[in-house]
Amino acid sequence: MKKNLSTKNMSIAPSVTLAITAKAKKMKGDGEDVISFGAGEPDFKTPENIRRAAIKVIEEGSIGYTAASGLLELKESICEKLKKDNGLSYEPESIVVSCGAKHSLSNALQAICNPGDEVIVPLPYWVSYPELVKMADANPVFVEACEENGFKYSVDDLKAAINENTKALILNSPSNPTGAVYTNDELEEIAKIAVENNIYVISDEIYEKLIYEGKHISIASLGERIKELTIVVNGVSKCYAMTGWRIGYTAANREITRVMENIQSHATSNPNTIAQYASIEALNGDQSILKDMKKAFDERRNFMADRINSIDGVSCTKPAGAFYVMMNIKEILGREIGGVKIENSMDFANYLLDSAKVAVVPGIGFGSEGYVRLSYATSLDNIMEGLERIEKAMDA
Template sequence: MELATRVQSLTPSSTLAISAKAKVLKEQGKDVIGLGVGEPDFNTPAFINEAAIHAIHDGKTKYTPASGLVELKKAIAHKLEKDNGLSYGTDQIIITNGAKHALYTLFQVILNQEDEVIIPAPYWVSYPEQVKLAQGNPVFVQGLEENDFKITPEQLEKAITNKTKALIINSPSNPTGMMYHQSELKKLAEVCLKHDVLIISDEIYEKLIYTADEHISVASISSEIKENTVVINGVSKSHAMTGWRIGYAAGPAKLIKAMSDHASHATSNPNSIAQYAALAAYQSDEDPTVEMRKIFKDRLDTFFNLLAEIPGIHCKKPKGAFYLFPNVKEAARAAGYVTVDEWAEALLEEENVALVPGSGFGAPDNVRLSYATSKEVLIDAANRIKRFVNKQTAKAN
């Protein structure tokens, strides 16, 4: 039986591919350092786990509304008001099986065949694949490294056609860790308003910022922009709840209803116990990211400084998330490799350091390294990368 063309066109996840290869090497007894992971290396806070246990004992194991528990929607509405200055009713919020599912469902309800979605590059690997699954066309606009990988209003305007349906904004960004300032967001949003282009604002890393820069939700800039924006977020990164799979979308009621109708046939509802865990997370005054931010910043400073000492590796210091996205083209060429992908594969085979080639993110000269692991492991990884670079460069020359 021949598979559907929409599935045949998918590009496998580069992050999952590198993780699978690293796992095979570990099973062979190799001392592999994996820097491809996209999740905090912290346990879910105990009070959230306890809330889930209580929900189980209380029999809260039945179907919930397809769009999620009303209590959880109210808690998220309160969070959006408090943190982002945004006011939403419960009919403007849908709970989903992770933020990824919120994005997937949104694309399913807004895209017709060959509709275009503008995706700034570097980008998270799933954006273009989800657009393709909805029979849309991803249109890439390259954010230049000298502009912190961010796109400009002029680039956006040039990319818009009569088929353009939406623009994705991811700030702080995966994979670069860079952020858009309010003035930059305002200018991009004005272009979108001018051309009736929906803004999809992925804010999953909003709590993980390590500078004085403040996270700004583009929807908070004006009421007009808010009506043209869908905010995507969830508890995965902010509360170390990646496996619980609870995310949400907030936006115009018409879009949220369409997403809810779609979800009713796709998933019935998000996991009930996970929803009660997320409810505890949002209702609590405890902020687990305070400690996470402190630890992540220490790791970032250490790892960034060590990588900066390696010949041929150049990196912009990120402001948020938990990734470094250095340009390693010079190091790869000096070592005799034609592509960065080949360089990354050789690094894994020779020094057992697994990182993700930037080609999967639309930036073939870069690699993504996650610092969601201990500082000791990061120091070891930096030493291995330095040894590899020096050895390969010497061999090539």
Template sequence: MRISEKAKAISPSPTLAIDSKFKQMKKQGIPVVGFGAGEPDFNTPENIKQAAIKAIENNFTRYTPASGTLELKQAVCDKMEKDTGLKYTTANVIICNGGKHALTNAFMAILNPGDEVIIPAPYWVSYPEMVKMADGIPVYIETEEENNFKFTMDQLEAAFTPKTRALVINTPSNPTGMVYTREELQEIADFAVKHEIYVIFDEIYEKLVYEGQHINIATLGDEIRKLTIIVNGMAKTYAMTGWRIGYAVAEAPVIKAMSNMQSHATSNPNSIAQSASVEALTGDQSFIDQMKAEYIKRRDYMVKRINSIEGLSCREPHGAFYIFMNVKGVLGKEHYGRMIHTAHELCEDILDRALVAMVPSEGFGLDGYVRLSYATSMEVITTGLDRIEEYLQGKSEKIVYSDNSLD
């Protein structure tokens, strides 16, 4: 069958094979544990769920405006003013079907064929594919662990060309958990203003900062504010991944363009989830501190434990809920009669033998690392790290399972 060239150019996630294998093994009753979760393991707070139930009971089940309800847009504006001091109107806000949809809309709104978008690596796996879907060209900056996985200004200057249209900044970062400082963001803002390029500012993990402070780049002056497209959502802060509500905040012409496209592609986000999101933004926020406290306990345990295992190391993440573990010390070596050269091969073998699922770093644009999520229980964390250490000590055995367990 004929498939478009654009569709054929979009790469599937390189982690899908491991994830599929993990699910097959779990379905067969094999006691696998996973560090792959990109979502909180907490339940959505009760007040948010009750707001959704109330919306259903009040028959709030019909179409809303395609770009979202005025009530939720205003809640976003109020949240922005409270958190950043920035005053926006509802004309500056679009409500989307998740943060991923907001990002896709943003790239579609600002890119013409051949426009370039600078993406620091390691990056969230979907950024390059979103740029490609918008007919843009991703341009990568490979960062160094020694610099906390942050690019230098010299690297940014070298990546810039006359075709550069935008720069993606994700802070706190998926997959590294690093957080940009005010000083670092000011340099980036000055660069963007100088070259008149957009900053796609993905702050989906903004409330999950453990050291330092989350700074929104749009607060660093009127000129950079006009060039910033802020992307956020309800998923990570309020444990609402399945509710699929994200939003973007930007200059009105950008939001209008995004809204026009959304009106034809998906129309409005779920009406009930929008009502629940109003409660999330305006209601009791104590849940966030409780969640953060638990994440810090898990992070601290994992950092200490990983750095005690020969061949492994990691830096302490300052935000989000991921650890980007350096596995270079165990690559290029023979494990159980097999030479393991890449992080992907290591993850495959550890899943087979130690029954632990992890996300290899190739999908994030670097090799030699593995992403571990601590959005999971301490029991899973301790069991998983025990098994990884036993694997590296030569104490694991290959598990035999069927590849045909899924319908």
């Protein structure tokens, strides 16, 4: 009897940042004063109206199964949101509600990919993109979105990466980890390339409400041909402080949606029923929390970027969206700081955690050596203190 494990899934890599995260948590658990810039979630409570909507459903007992692809009422609310915010017209049958936007991305890739297909992934990338592509039997092809280009695809590099095996490209605007936001003109160029080459665009728009410079434009809104090729991915996690509720969704043409529905019906059945009802309230209820969160994040963003750029040896490009800063540490690589040789981003992250009790995410986790990611989804006081500690550690 053969007992070999799945060759494909044994190749799926864990996050290289897990060691740093585990170490920081252990230090905190041991009573050490660790400031973490690793958080990928808002440090706000889920708004009261949303919490109350969930409690009401629990008390009424309306928490049985729903359709595998989600409640019709929630799909209708998503359609209204897409029309109002993004100028996109979809019917409920083109919407699939899933267990978070990561699940939506997985469904999308599994629906369109075959063995040998290639999916273009921006570098730096969100940690799960390449692994989700591999789990769908496709191959990630990395196109560097360099800092000099605002951490965005260049048209020439994108064109050069496309061949007969290219099935899709992933577009993440605003971006995790860089905070980059694509302009209308840039999206028009990408849409033109996708249409000319007949490749899908998986447009991850989970941070769309957190833009501080410019405005969010969904690439699917730029014409019927690109809309037909686009799978819009979004959710309630980031903008409504609902990370743990696990509700994401896709909007796509009916052919793709039907495949995603079938996959989900066997993999998970419906997403959490209570969270679906809460998400209806999130989309339809009071939206003032969005302004309050955005204002707080913007204040933190400005302070963090300016403060980083005042520290010798490091720098950053001020992000236009999301709640992350990619700090450039290339100038200090190969140097010795505080008696420690800094060869790479993992060395630097470990040094900061050991010497300053500050946790950052190594850039290698996003495929980009020479950077570390800091999240400003933490209090301004923590940001001030954490960056003060980093500067002192750099002077050691």
